Amino acid sequence: MSTASFSLLLCLSFFTYTNVHSKLLSQLTSPYLSPTTIIPHYQNMLEAFKIFIYTPDEAFTFNSSAESLFYASLQNSPFVTHDAEEAHLFFVPFSSNLSTRSIARVIRRFKETIPYWNRTLGADHFYLSCAGLGYESDRNLVELKKNAVQISCFPTPDGNFIPHKDISLPPLASSQAPYAPANKTASFLCYFRHGGIKESILVKELVNDPDFLIESQPSDLLTYKERLATSKFCLFEYGADVSGIGEALRFGCVPAVITDHPIKDLPFMDVLRWQEIAVFVPLGVVKELKHVLVRTYGDRHEQMRKLGVEASKHFVWNELPQPFDSFHTVMYQLWRRRYTIRYPRRSTV
Structure with missing residues (x-):
């Protein structure tokens, strides 16, 4: 091996070692699973993410404050689009108290009148259900449960949450204690x-x-x-x-x-x-x-x-959402769960 080749190999080895060492160090000093990518991916979300909200049949309410706050934040956010063709995901709104039979009717109506559900059987849709949905025999509910992203409350009853697909809302603190730096002397x-x-x-x-x-x-x-x-x-x-x-x-x-x-x-x-x-x-x-x-x-x-x-x-709920708070971090998880990309021009990050 020539001296030049050896020097090049040595430089490449040193670069590889430094790169790996840097990644390991960032993981040890970061709470994130992917500390080097969360910032650019989050920025991509802010710039590109679009949500289309289906029009509900009637006025409805949610059982939990976290659900209500998330939905209000979503409605007032720049993520919402009125052009369904540019949407990455679709939100299916229905009341927390709605029976499974009524939810099935909601899905059936969307399937019959709006084309977007049928393209993916609901894989690019999401919904809010604090307790989560169980498994039902109705085909519409089966598609909703297995394909659409469920956003539920933490903790979700056993059997009503599918890991790697569903998302849980962080709990809304029962009392907002005024912040002060943690006392390092533990009593x-x-x-x-x-x-x-x-x-x-x-x-x-x-x-x-x-x-x-x-x-x-x-x-x-x-x-x-x-x-x-x-x-x-x-x-x-x-x-x-x-x-x-x-x-x-x-x-x-x-x-x-x-x-x-x-x-x-x-x-x-x-x-x-x-x-x-x-x-x-x-x-x-x-x-x-x-x-x-x-x-x-x-x-x-x-x-x-x-x-x-x-x-x-990431666990702070704000009436007016702030960067990296609970609302934006839930949105970031939705952004990472985009299942259907219909246009080559869209980012696949």
Whole structure:
């Protein structure tokens, strides 16, 4: 091998090593699954994404505040187009209280009167359903459930969420505590707001441990903020009240989620590295929870806390949407789920 060839090979090897090392470093210091692509992809979404909203048969309402806020934000956003031919996705609106038979009639009407559903059997459509839809025998509901993107509330009942297709809305915080930088001096290992369920097995197991602060409700928002900011971990039971998980992240309190099975409907699962910003503890090891938090996550806590604070902006709901807030991050997930691209001129990023 000539000296020139060897030098070229050495340069290429060094470039490859540097590139790989840079990617690994960015992943270790970022809460995102794809830290190098989220910004350009997000910008592409802002510039190009178009949604066509079908006209509902009648006025309707949603059961949850998060659904209502998302729909209002969508209606008033620049993503909406009145030209269906330029739309990337189509939104099918119907009330949260609508029966499955009535939903089937809605889909049937769109199929008979509007051509867009039939081109993809609904694969470029999405809808809101807080509890999610189960499996039904009606063909229209089968197409809606299997093909269209469902946006539901977190947590979604078992069987009503299809991973990698469906999206869950981050919970709307029950109380908006005023923000302040997290206190690095933790007074408690773990904080648990149990919502008044005093007979909870979890409460009984932990209530006498001085490292755990357990209460049904803090006296005021300032106290709540202090609880979050001075605790290393914040405990949540999957399936119960998880409304404070975004605020826990914001105040540097690493969420510790008790669950009896792998969670498939976490908000922003294809955006955030959840394993780096939260702890997931099997229900069967609750008695060993303290040891799990101290031994397994003690050394990693500070890094998880920092990544969680950075990720927390995605869990903020605003009446007037702001960059990277809950509304825009849900829209970003929809943008990444574009199934049908009818025009070569459209971006495939």
